[in-house]
Structure formats: C-alpha cells, structure tokens
Amino acid sequence: ITVLDQATLSKRNVISTADLGAYVPSLSVNSQFGPEKSSFVIRGFTQAYHTAPTVGVYFADVIAPRANGPTTSGNGAGVGSMFDLQNVQVLKGPQGTLFGRNTTGGAILLVPTKPTDRLEGYVEGSLGKDDLRRVEAVVNLPLSDTFRMRAGIDRNTRDGYIRNRSGIGPERYRDTDYVAARLSMVADLTPD
Numbered sequence: 001i002t003v004l005d006q007a008t009l010s011k012r013n014v015i016s017t018a019d020l021g022a023y024v025p026s027l028s029v030n031s032q033f034g035p036e037k038s039s040f041v042i043r044g045f046t047q048a049y050h051t052a053p054t055v056g057v058y059f060a061d062v063i064a065p066r067a068n069g070p071t072t073s074g075n076g077a078g079v080g081s082m083f084d085l086q087n088v089q090v091l092k093g094p095q096g097t098l099f100g101r102n103t104t105g106g107a108i109l110l111v112p113t114k115p116t117d118r119l120e121g122y123v124e125g126s127l128g129k130d131d132l133r134r135v136e137a138v139v140n141l142p143l144s145d146t147f148r149m150r151a152g153i154d155r156n157t158r159d160g161y162i163r164n165r166s167g168i169g170p171e172r173y174r175d176t177d178y179v180a181a182r183l184s185m186v187a188d189l190t191p192d
Contacts, residue, residue, distance in 0.1 A: 054105035080180020
C-alpha cells in the first residue's frame, strides 16, 4: 500500500490522477488519450482488448464508472478530483475480496477531506507557461454543534502546448479547461 496525504500531493503538484504514476512504485499510467482518459496498471495487470480495467478507482468509497471498449476507457475519476483530499491510497492487487470484481490489479482510493468543527479554509493560485491559470479555494463551516459543511472549487485553464503545424484542425492540442466543485456535509442527527 502507498498512501499520499494532501501535503505530499500539493508539494509534488499532483493535480490529476495521471500524475500519480511518477510517485507510486509499481503503478504505471497510460495517458496516451489524455489525462482525463488515463488508465492504471499495477504489477503488470493490464486491461486487455475489450475488457474492463483491472484497477478500480474509488472516490469517497464509491467506484468511479468505467467502460469496456477497444481502447482504455479511463479511470473514471475525472479531472478536478485531486484537490482537498485527506489522502490517496494505492492498494496493490488483487483486491477482489474487499472491492469485488475488476480489481485484480488493485484499487486506488481517493479520500476527500471531511468537514470539521473548525472554521478554516484556504485559497491557492498558480500562474504558468502557456497562459496557465489555476485557482483552488476551500472553506470549512461549522454551522452548528451538530452540522458541518465543507465547500471547494478548482478552476484550471491552460492553452495547449502542442502546436499543430498542418493547418488542419485546432491550432493547439492538450489544452486544459475545467471547473470542479465539491460540497460535503456532516450532520449528527442523534447524540449517538
């Protein structure tokens, strides 16, 4: 098992699941169809032609949807799922006993930060090459002793860095443009 906490993810600038392959032993990432369609291979368990991926990605204990097809279908986590996380756990397979079928390679668990009883938050921004603009903001609100809320947003844009010289199609490839938002609530309905 490999666990990366939010401080480690921020320090290493991991903003998509495709970035995990550089920091987790035995984890290979196939992102030839783009970072939003990346799929994982752990210990050589790979997705065969017309089969489901062998590594399951779970966000808040819910499996991310994956499709069968002739090409890798992506891990289902989507862009913007790597902000305000408690941790990321990479479990080497087989994990079928705990997680069911299609986890023979393993499982990747994205655990979001739960609301706490403290008023806190942060704002983080990035500027970079190719007109990179990224803003990430999170606020934690304890609305009462029994009800807490946490809201976050991640906005990321960047022009493509691969130039198309053919004159056919778009001028640039591999651009980024997304908005991800998350709202979490915890309510203590009874004293127990």
